Amino acid sequence: MSKIVSIHSFRGGTGKSNTTANLAAQVALAGKRVGIVDTDIQSPGIHVLFGLDGVSMGHTLNEYLRGEVPIEEVAFNIGDHTGDVSGRVKLAGQALYLFPSSIKGSEISRVLKDGYDANKLNEGLQDMIKTLNLDYLFIDTHPGLNEETLLSISISDILILIMRPDNQDFQGTAVTVDIAKLLLVDHLHLLVNKALSRYDFGHLKAEIEGVFDTPVAAVLPLTEDMVENASGDIFSLAFPDHPWSKGIRQVVDTILKIG
């Protein structure tokens, strides 16, 4: 039974795309057939982590949603195009498909102007799972709680809400948690990212679980090493022994157990 895993955060800048890419890559590395959809059509970004640019990504989700191409023509198999960076190269031969959104200015403004059909997206996701026989489909959502996001949340089997340990994130995440519960998401997990090293992570996890009444899959540290990596690679593959990468694998274990 395939699972839809939405990775969401109420605010931008939580490291959502980066986390999605790392989780999906690790699940693929565990031998599962994995897809990643960038539904952040207004500001797509996950393709960069997989070394794609406007030319190499080929057809996009935008074209599929307008009914111009079938879904399989949008799928880009990372396992066949890893490039030679130290982390991504480990994905060679794995089934990891990216469904990129267009990064063309005209395409983005078209979506902003017209919106896109939420139901069509839903159909598309089912189409992806079926056509590519996926075990897991990861959705990198748009921050906030707009209609597309609510749709992504509602059709998720697993929802991972990323938050930083700061007040603005706490407030927005509290709202998102309640909405997700109202939408009856089966498996809701929080993921704390960019935690300052001065915090006691164990204590932080317990506090947040208490306040949100929701399990925290991991507390990931804020790390300068990540900034140096500058989005050019999949961090947890390139630096598997780093505390951040270990935290990511903890989340992956949680996801695989649900599957």
Place this chain on the structure above:
Amino acid sequence: MTQEIYTLLKQSEWFSNLPDEVIHLLMERVKTHTVQPGEAIIQRGQQDDSVFMIQSGWVKVVIPEEGEEGEMVLNHVGPGEMVGELSLVDQRPRSASVIALSELSVLELTRRDFLEIMEQYPMMGLHMLITTSKRMRFVLTYLEQAVTWSHKIAEGDYSFLEEEQAAGGPGSVVDHSASDSARANRFLAAFFQMAQDVQKREAELKEQVKKLIIQIDSGKRDHEIEQIVGSDFFAKLKLETLQIREERDKSKKA
């Protein structure tokens, strides 16, 4: 006054055991100063080379802490003792400041006068060496204790500070009846108190996490949820979600 100075010189570390003629020679050369509490008789970094003998009152020997108004107290010095002997010997800038803790009467002897007298009575140099060695031994005890306590702090053990605080109140003058090690502890305790303050601040920062979480505005939260849940879109979505889930469950069973 003259008698007082005579007695003081006869009892001092440097000049005791010297014949009366030397004492009289010294009495001709020394200048007496009165200093108010808080005033400095020696400023760290200054280029002068007199030595001072405390006649009455107490001084503290301090190093200012960089970029702050604080200071680190190295020693307390009282009647009959000398300060400023290092610059007298090596003529380099003053290594520490000496500040009056109470109203002070001090005798100043210039390097030039000191050298002239020492030429005639070399024994005076030996006495000076003995006093300087004593100071050196104190500094070594001080350092040894500083290293020991640094190790304890590295292990997160601050218990020695409490023990030291129990041993004597801060701010009081540390007199010479105490052993070198007890005196070093007293001065260092003030310095290591700083380390404990750092630890406290760290603990407070950790505590802030708790405060952050607690600061969720439940009124605002309820209002935002109400806005989303009350929309037509949400009602429709919820219905559709239920249908999707039912279908999934059916297909699972099938």
